[in-house]
Every structure is written in C-alpha cells, then in structure tokens.
Amino acid sequence: MELDRYLALELASTIRHDGHGGVADDLADVAGLTSWVRDRLDLLDGWGGARDFAADEACWAEVVAVRAAVRALFARAVRPGPPSPADARRLLPVDEALARVNAAASGQPVVPRLDWPSSAAPSVRLLPALQGEAAVELSARLARAAINFLAGPERERLRACTAPRCVRYFLKDHGRQEWCKPSCGNRARAARHYQRHRQ
Numbered sequence: 001m002e003l004d005r006y007l008a009l010e011l012a013s014t015i016r017h018d019g020h021g022g023v024a025d026d027l028a029d030v031a032g033l034t035s036w037v038r039d040r041l042d043l044l045d046g047w048g049g050a051r052d053f054a055a056d057e058a059c060w061a062e063v064v065a066v067r068a069a070v071r072a073l074f075a076r077a078v079r080p081g082p083p084s085p086a087d088a089r090r091l092l093p094v095d096e097a098l099a100r101v102n103a104a105a106s107g108q109p110v111v112p113r114l115d116w117p118s119s120a121a122p123s124v125r126l127l128p129a130l131q132g133e134a135a136v137e138l139s140a141r142l143a144r145a146a147i148n149f150l151a152g153p154e155r156e157r158l159r160a161c162t163a164p165r166c167v168r169y170f171l172k173d174h175g176r177q178e179w180c181k182p183s184c185g186n187r188a189r190a191a192r193h194y195q196r197h198r199q
C-alpha cells in the first residue's frame with residue numbers, strides 16, 4: 001500500500017510539460033496506456049494482468065476517466081494553493097470526481113494478504129478476490145491507489161508546482177518547497193527576477 005502514493009502521482013503525472021512550453025499526455029491513445037502499464041510492473045504489484053497487458057479502447061477510456069477524477073481531487077487537495085494549470089479550467093466537479101473514483105474502485109473486490117518475512121515487519125497487501133476484466137482490474141487498482149493516498153496523511157504534502165510552464169503535482173519534502181524539482185525552482189526564480197526588473 002505504500003506504493004499507492006507513487007501510483008496515484010504517476011497516474012496524475014501522465015499529463016506533463018512537453019519540454020517546449022506545451023502539455024503532453026502519455027495516455028493520449030491506447031498504445032500509450034499499454035506502454036505506461038508495462039513500464040510500471042513494480043508499482044502495479046499484485047495485479048497479475050500487468051505483465052502481458054494490452055489496452056483496448058474501453059480500458060483506455062476508463063483509465064483516462066479515472067485520471068480526470070484523480071486530478072480533480074488533487075486540485076482540491078492542494079487548496080488554497082493553485083491547481084496544476086494543465087486542466088485547471090476543465091476540472092470535474094468534486095462530487096462527480098468522488099463518485100467516479102469510488103465506482104472504479106468498487107469494480108473489483110479485494111482480499112487482504114499478510115506478508116511477514118523473517119527480516120522485516122509484517123505488511124498487508126490487498127489482492128484481487130476474483131479475476132476480472134483487465135479494464136475493470138486496472139481502473140480499480142488505480143482508483144484504490146488514489147483513495148489510499150488521498151485519505152492518508154501524505155495528502156497534506158501534495159502541491160502543484162508553480163514554476164512557469166510546469167504542470168506537475170508533487171510531494172513536498174521540506175517546509176517551504178514550492179517547486180517539483182531544482183530546474184523548476186531556477187526557472188521560477190529567473191522569471192521573478194525578470195518581472196521585478198521589468199517593472
């Protein structure tokens with residue numbers, strides 16, 4: 001379950017800065033979803049379908065719908081800070097986002113499984129109770145990750161990067177951190193400096 005925060009952030013981060021001032025979408029099409037999933041076998045631990053996963057149109061539509069809901073809830077979580085500018089003007093209403101995430105999560109029942117290796121503390125994993133369709137399993141897994149992350153204490157560290165052109169949500173590591181990475185901080189400081197000197 002500690003992977004959930006990464007999985008939720010990675011899902012949200014499929015909408016990203018393209019490096020040229022625009023916004024790119026790693027899940028722009030069915031093939032994009034297939035490779036995104038196959039590159040995240042570690043995070044999708046416990047989901048047997050991940051290894052030979054091939055997305056179809058229905059699965060892609062479902063995952064993109066869950067992502068829109070997750071990004072709307074992320075926008076709520078970072079208040080009173082600003083949301084990511086990538087979709088700030090077309091966010092789902094919160095009620096709709098909650099309903100969508102909960103509906104996706106309920107698509108697959110899970111059972112707890114206790115692991116307790118001799119060298120480590122016991123931990124619990126939630127495994128699918130029944131094998132279902134890939135689209136349902138995947139969107140349920142992603143929705144469950146978002147639920148665990150948003151309902152947990154780490155939600156309070158979530159921020160939207162305020163550097164020019166950046167659209168990332170990230171987890172703040174220390175008190176006054178405003179930017180997702182040092183290069184964003186440099187860009188933001190340069191922009192402020194430029195603004196000050198223009199005025």
Ligand SMILES: [Zn+2]
Binds near residue numbers: 163179181
């Ligand atoms: Zn950034």
